[in-house]
Amino acid sequence: MAKSSGLGQTTLSVDDASGTARDIRNDVTNWQMSTPRGVQDITGVDKSANERLLLLADASITLNGVFNPAANRQHDVFKTVPSTSVQRTVTQTVNGVTLAFEAVFSDYQLSRSDSGELTWSAPGSLADGTVPTWA
Structure with missing residues (x-):
């Protein structure tokens, strides 16, 4: 596979609270x-690395x-x-x-800048103990 940028080839979906995947x-x-x-x-005390x-x-x-x-x-x-406390x-x-x-x-953080931009941020963490694996 060739090297690539992050432009144009990304899909991203997150479930809403009812479990329906939404393309955001x-x-x-x-x-x-x-x-x-x-x-x-x-490291044991007998090691140098x-x-x-x-x-x-x-x-x-x-x-x-x-x-x-x-x-x-x-x-x-x-x-x-x-x-809600849903995965x-x-x-x-x-x-x-x-x-x-x-x-x-x-x-779920909302931020309004002094120039009027309204942005958001949402941090998520692994929930279920299943090792994330790229496919």
């Missing part, structure tokens, strides 16, 4: 995703965008974050490779 990519201006693993240092074991897998995502109150768009997806499937495809995982979103 048009409302997302940027995102950051991480799939870290825990690490345990097991670190030894480590990989531990639990994790995933997190932060979505940022422009506020859109239209039906089935980003506000409909995230407006229930403060009042939501996040599915992201970038240049033909897909990562999907169950997430809990812990915040």
Whole structure:
């Protein structure tokens, strides 16, 4: 596979509180995703360099965008974050490779700048103990 940019080849859907996947990519201006693993240092005193074991897998995502109150768009997806405790499937495809995982979103932040921009941010974390795997 050739190297590629993040332009034009991204799909992104997040479940609303009822479990219906909603395509919100048009409302997302940027995102950051991480799939870290825990690490345990097991270095003995007889070593001159670190030894480590990989531990639990994790995933997190932060979505940022422009506020859109239209039906089935980003506000409909995230407006229930403060009042519900539901897991939501996040599915992201970038240049033909897909990562999907169950997430809990812990915040839905709105921000109005002094120039009048109304933006939002929503951080999510792995919810169900299933290792996120790219397909």
